[in-house]
Amino acid sequence: MEWIERLNNAINYLEEHLTEEIDYDQTAAIACCSTYHFQRMFAYMANVPLSEYIRRRRMTLAAVDLQGGHEKIIDVALKYGYHSPTAFNRAFKTIHGFAPSHVKEDGIVLRAYPPINFKITITGVEEMNYRIEKKSAFRIIGIDQPLHKEIEKNFEIVPSMWQKAASDGTIPKLAAMMDQQPMGLLGVSVCNDIEEWKYFIAVSSTQTIDATLTEYQIPASTWAIFSGSGTNLSIQELERRIITEWLPTSGYEYGNAPDIEVYINPDPQNAQYEVWIPVIKK
Helix, strand or coil: CHHHHHHHHHHHHHHHCCCCCCCHHHHHHHCCCCHHHHHHHHHHHHCCCHHHHHHHHHHHHHHHHHHHCCCCHHHHHHHCCCCCHHHHHHHHHHHHCCCHHHCCCCCCCCCCCCCCCCCCCCCCCCCCCEEEEEECCEEEEEEEEECCCCHHHHHHHHHHHHHHHHHCCHHHHHHHHCCCCCCCEEEEEECCCCCCCEEEEEEECCCCCCCCCEEEEECCEEEEEEEEEECHHHHHHHHHHHHHHHHHHCCEEECCCCEEEEEEECCCCCEEEEEEEEEEEC
16 A cells, blocks of 8 residues: 555645646655656556646646636646647647637537546456566676657657667577577666666677677666566556556565566567566565
8 A cells, every 4th residue: 555655645746746847756756666667657557658647637727727717828838837839739739629719618628637546456367477586687788779758758769679670680680699598589678767768679698799789787686577478569468467466566666677578489479578577575
């Protein structure tokens, strides 16, 4: 219950600062996790990205302000962080379906998005196979690319990286250099609050690299390792279940290490994989 309480405290912080620039780092600190992990947990549990939730809440309140008739559109736009009337108009229309200038018309239908409140629900009908392992630090080698601080914007970056790596010969090159555990192609999200956020397509290896590759040291950690099979979509479903079903009642919380996807058989339609989540005991 403490874990859920921290999430709700973070939501309260968001509500208190909707008319200001939201500090994602502070929001995550209230939830006692990294900025990346908070956004990830929020998206899986609320079924909406954090940035979209904030936009919906702001436009809900903006509509109430405009219907009250005491504020001008430009003032309401500035109140909720939109310095461009065009940007405010676009955001308002995306949520409500019409421009803010129409808000007082008779019969107009507005959309309201109330604040989220997280609660424990009974789930977990399907089994989840996992193991807890302590691992020493290990070195990965591969290619990397910066990630955006709003994680939903990375949904285009990461797939395009994999497509390029498959077409330009990087994946077979890396596969030939794999020589230590974990054995498989790795998708590694380095998203702590100290380093620049990056995504690696890599393998675990002790071999010397050339100028086309880079290396990174995965720190010694305790990992919750979940196995699965299916398609690329099924690994996303497994990750969702880990966060929404396993983590809240596991006795663990996120540790300060990268998230790792291990593709044992990387066939997109018949994949065998593991999801490695860094954990610490509560």
